[in-house]
Amino acid sequence: MPRGDKFAYTDKQKRKAEHIEERYEDRGVSEKEAERRASFEKGGRKGGAAAASRTKEERSASGKKAAATRKRNEHHAHH
Numbered sequence: 814m815p816r817g818d819k820f821a822y823t824d825k826q827k828r829k830a831e832h833i834e835e836r837y838e839d840r841g842v843s844e845k846e847a848e849r850r851a852s853f854e855k856g857g858r859k860g861g862a863a864a865a866s867r868t869k870e871e872r873s874a875s876g877k878k879a880a881a882t883r884k885r886n887e888h889h890a891h892h
Contacts, residue, residue: 830851837847867875 833851833854834847
């Protein structure tokens, strides 16, 4: 089965993929590329299992790192 084939997914997964595709298309991504990205983006997550498999400490550290990066980037954008 080709990687982008949606027929193997549940109805909920199909709806999520459609929504992800629409978001990309709204931002000017071509329909074909939006579908590819949506398929990839949804493919690695089964009901949030990817996030749940990380410990609280790992999620917290990731969040703190992201916040620091955003703060640093915001500082650079204003100068």
